[in-house]
Amino acid sequence: MREEAEAAAAARRTGPLAAAPIPAPEAQSPECASVMSALPAALTVEGTPVPRRPLAEPAPAATVAWGDAGHDPITVRCGIDAPAELTPTSPLVEVSGVSWLEINQGGDSSWLAVDRPVYVALSAPADIGTGPLQDLSNLIGQKLPEQPVFP
Template identity: 40%
Template sequence: MSNPGTEADGPPRAALIAALVVAVAAVGAALAFAATRHPGEPPAEPIRLAAVPAPHAADAACHAVLDGLPQQLGDYQRAQISEPAPQGAAAWTAGTGNAVVLRCGLDRPADFVVGSPIQVVNRVQWFEVREGDRATWYAVDRQVYLALTLPPGSGPTPIQELSDLIGASVAAVPIRPGPPR
C-alpha cells in the first residue's frame, strides 16, 4: 500500500515552474510590444521643414552640437526630416503633430538688437521671438546662432536639455546684437 502523499499527482514541480516562467515572459513580451505600438495610429511621417538660410551650418560648432543630439527631449522623440533636409536642422516630435525643431548656423535674428531682453537657461543666453502661439529661442552667445522652435505646451525640458548640450559643446562668446532701431 502506498501513502497518499508519496504518489505523483501531476507533472513534476520543475516542469510547472518552467511553464509558469515561460508564460510570465510571454505576457511581459506582449505587454512591452503593445506599449510601443498604438493601434490605429499610422507610423510617424517625416517632418517637413522649410529651408532657412543657415550659412554656418557646416561650421565645426554646429557639428559639435548636432553630433551630440539626444534621441529624446523630455516627452519628444527624435524625428526624421523629409528630404531634402535643411542642413543644420534636427527635430523631435511627441506624435501630436507638434515638433521641437533645432536649427544651427543661422544668421543673427533681425530683432536681436541692443537692449533686447535675454534669458539665461543653464548658462546659455537665449533671445525669444514669438510667432502666434509658437516661440523660437535663439542661442545668441555662441560662435554660431542656434534656433530652437517650441510648440505650445512643450514645457522647459527641451530648452534645458539642449542648453546643457550647447554649453558643453560650443564655447560662449560675447553677444553681438545689432544696432538699436
C-alpha cells in the same frame, strides 16, 4: 467631429517633417557638427520620451526634429543668421549659462542662443515647458564656448 480633428492632427504629426529652408551659412561648421552630433535620439517632454522625426527631403543642413503622433514637432537648427529681432536692447534670458532671445511665432516659441560662435535655434509649441530649452542649454554650454552677444 472632435475625433476626426484629433485624427487629422495626429496624421500631421507623423511621417517626415517638412522643414522650410532658411539661411544657415554656418550649418556646415565644426561648431554645428559638434552640437548636432550630441543631440539625443529622444527628448523627454512632460515625462514622456519623444523620438526623433525624420525630415522631408531636401532636408536643411544642421536641422533635427523630434515628434510623434502625440506631440507637435520640436526642432533645433544650427548656423542660422541673426534675426532682425536681435538688437543691443533685446531682452535676453539666461538658462544654464546660455543667453537666449525668445521669438514668439503664433502658437510656437523659438529660442535663439546668441552668445556662442554660431546661432542655435530651438522651436517648439509654446505649451511644451522649459525642459527642452534647459537640456539644449546644458549641451550648448558643454560644446560651444561663450562669447559676447555683440563683439
